[in-house]
Amino acid sequence: MSQLNIVATITVKPEFYNAFQPIFKRLVAGSRAEAGCVRYELNQCIDNPNIFVVIETWASQQAIDFHNATPHFVEFANFAKDHVDGLEINIVKQIM
Secondary structure (H helix, E strand, C coil): CCCCEEEEEEEHHHHHHHHHHHHHHHHHHHCCCCCEEEEEEEECCCCCCCCCEEEEEEHHHHHHHHHHHCHEEEHHHHHHHHHHHEEEEEEEECCC
């Protein structure tokens, strides 16, 4: 199987913006250290600083499955449940 990309758009509730910052730092650092991670970047919307877009590239579905069970991802997912206004996750593959 070829590499897989994930594009995740996270809209943080404004009152939790500051609380998310250390969680995002741990998520990015931990994810980049994973063996199956090819690329992991956190972007912030210019027009709305509460919107973050994570662009990820993983070596395989197995690498994604491993990532989803890591402490840094579980911490993020658990916190996000009650502290975001929106979360959209798309797994995509490059076609050109």
